[in-house]
Amino acid sequence: MFYSDEILDLANVKQWILQELWTYDFAGCISRKTFTYIIDHEYIVPQGTKLNGETMMDASNFYCQAADMATYEMLIKKLKEYQ
Numbered sequence: 001m002f003y004s005d006e007i008l009d010l011a012n013v014k015q016w017i018l019q020e021l022w023t024y025d026f027a028g029c030i031s032r033k034t035f036t037y038i039i040d041h042e043y044i045v046p047q048g049t050k051l052n053g054e055t056m057m058d059a060s061n062f063y064c065q066a067a068d069m070a071t072y073e074m075l076i077k078k079l080k081e082y083q
Contacts (some may be wrong), residue, residue, distance in 0.1 A: 028069025038062050 030038075045063045050056055 018048075026072050027066040028071060029075045030064055030069055034064070038064055 024040050034065050039062060043049060045057055047057055047060045
């Protein structure tokens with residue numbers, strides 16, 4: 001469907017998308033203050049490292065363990081405080 005030159009009808013695409021059961025994984029969130037701390041203290045996974053023993057990192061990235069992140073509920077609470 002998505003790998004052809006066919007012109008797709010918007011109604012059909014919408015129907016296809018809405019009939020699917022979509023799920024997601026929310027690892028957590030961090031504050032700007034925490035992100036600054038991560039940068040300042042160079043919490044980095046270097047390029048070439050195997051993440052979880054199998055995924056090769058193609059670039060260096062900052063890193064925060066999911067267990068150290070704030071929960072979904074905390075994110076919602078903080079967002080409501082800004083309303």
